[in-house]
Amino acid sequence: MPELGEGAIVARGLTKVYNGKLTAVDHIDLDVMEGEVFALLGPNGAGKSTTIGMLTTLIKPTEGRAVVGGYDVSSQPEMVRRTIGVVPQEYTADEDLTGWENLTFIASLYGIPGAEARRRAQELLEMVELSRFAKTKVEAYSGGMRRRLEIAMGLINSPRILFLDEPTLGLDVQTRTAIWSYIGKLKEEYGMTILFTTHYMEEADLYATRIAIMDRGKIVKIGTPRELKESIGGDVVTLAVDNQAAAVELLRSLGVDPREYEGSLVFKLKDASTALPELIRALMESGIQVRRMEVSEPTMDEVYMEYTGRRLRDAQASSEEVFAMRATLRRARS
Ligand SMILES: Nc1ncnc2c1ncn2[C@@H]1O[C@H](COP(=O)(O)OP(=O)(O)OP(=O)(O)O)[C@@H](O)[C@H]1O
Numbered sequence: 001m002p003e004l005g006e007g008a009i010v011a012r013g014l015t016k017v018y019n020g021k022l023t024a025v026d027h028i029d030l031d032v033m034e035g036e037v038f039a040l041l042g043p044n045g046a047g048k049s050t051t052i053g054m055l056t057t058l059i060k061p062t063e064g065r066a067v068v069g070g071y072d073v074s075s076q077p078e079m080v081r082r083t084i085g086v087v088p089q090e091y092t093a094d095e096d097l098t099g100w101e102n103l104t105f106i107a108s109l110y111g112i113p114g115a116e117a118r119r120r121a122q123e124l125l126e127m128v129e130l131s132r133f134a135k136t137k138v139e140a141y142s143g144g145m146r147r148r149l150e151i152a153m154g155l156i157n158s159p160r161i162l163f164l165d166e167p168t169l170g171l172d173v174q175t176r177t178a179i180w181s182y183i184g185k186l187k188e189e190y191g192m193t194i195l196f197t198t199h200y201m202e203e204a205d206l207y208a209t210r211i212a213i214m215d216r217g218k219i220v221k222i223g224t225p226r227e228l229k230e231s232i233g234g235d236v237v238t239l240a241v242d243n244q245a246a247a248v249e250l251l252r253s254l255g256v257d258p259r260e261y262e263g264s265l266v267f268k269l270k271d272a273s274t275a276l277p278e279l280i281r282a283l284m285e286s287g288i289q290v291r292r293m294e295v296s297e298p299t300m301d302e303v304y305m306e307y308t309g310r311r312l313r314d315a316q317a318s319s320e321e322v323f324a325m326r327a328t329l330r331r332a333r334s
Helices: 048-055 077-083 099-109 114-127 143-154 173-190 201-207 225-231 244-253 272-285 300-308 314-333
Strands: 009-018 022-032 037-041 063-068 084-087 161-165 193-198 210-215 218-223 235-241 259-261 264-269 290-296
Touching: 009 048, 022 048, 022 063, 022 210, 022 218, 037 048, 037 201, 048 063, 048 161, 048 193, 077 084, 084 143, 099 114, 099 143, 114 143, 143 161, 143 173, 173 193, 173 201, 201 300, 210 225, 210 300, 218 225, 218 300, 225 300, 235 244, 235 272, 244 264, 244 272, 264 272, 264 300, 272 290
Parallel strands: 037 193, 037 210, 084 161, 161 193
Antiparallel strands: 009 022, 009 063, 210 218, 235 264, 235 290, 259 264
């Protein structure tokens, strides 16, 4: 089989078609280097979980190849599983068991001998600050505690590569920050390679060394947060005007490509400090009143809009999040 490349996670043309018709992941290429914290950023349904599923051997690719930790996901799934840790989106811990019991049980599935399993369970519970609740049944854990336990469970086999699917979904800001401090430790102290999915732009921006923006099964752009923001090539201008149709027409004739967003026009502009006054003058001379104007440096939100034509808004995400959380809880109860 031809070599795929040097990275910790390498994919070429990786594709998943469900039921012969829904292309959830569409020929993606990935090269995640050792020690990277790599984000797959995109809205619900973009194909992030399916990508993680294929990379972690849980979902069979329809087409393409992936090599994780040097092992092929299709022909060496056992070796891949031994090399990786997975923290799935839904909770997997047994609610009737304690945190300690869950960890030692998972350790036994990996064939980790008793004394070593106990040592790791203790160390991991300390790391995620659950030692005090080691002997408490998981059913009494809060959402944040459950997520922390799931992370500990994903680390029980001391993986070189860790996959986290929406690790902070539905958690409050404080708990999200705590989770990121544990993940940061894994990178700093163990040089672990981490791939996570998220629809929180600020998490990708703050914590990822590189981000792949996913939209409708495709990776539309890959880069460091800085590269992505710089790739937009200009400041972002938001204008509220009284005659939007006329303003769009005029701006287009001046070489600007505005999009409508929440009743305003949004566009990027090189050298806004000199170019914007001219645009405003042109609008005013055409009888168009400018009611509000805002200039900002590009954020990940704008980057996302640039490459997908849509906003990945946290407001929209939060309602989806409630849904996802409820589905997870339902699954946990059944
Ligand atoms: N087992 C399945 N059978 C059929 N379609 C599926 C299956 N799993 C996912 N899909 C579909 O594939 C597409 C991608 O889903 P996927 O879960 O990978 O996206 P995602 O970006 O991870 O979103 P989420 O964060 O909600 O999981 C969606 O349209 C989804 O409905």
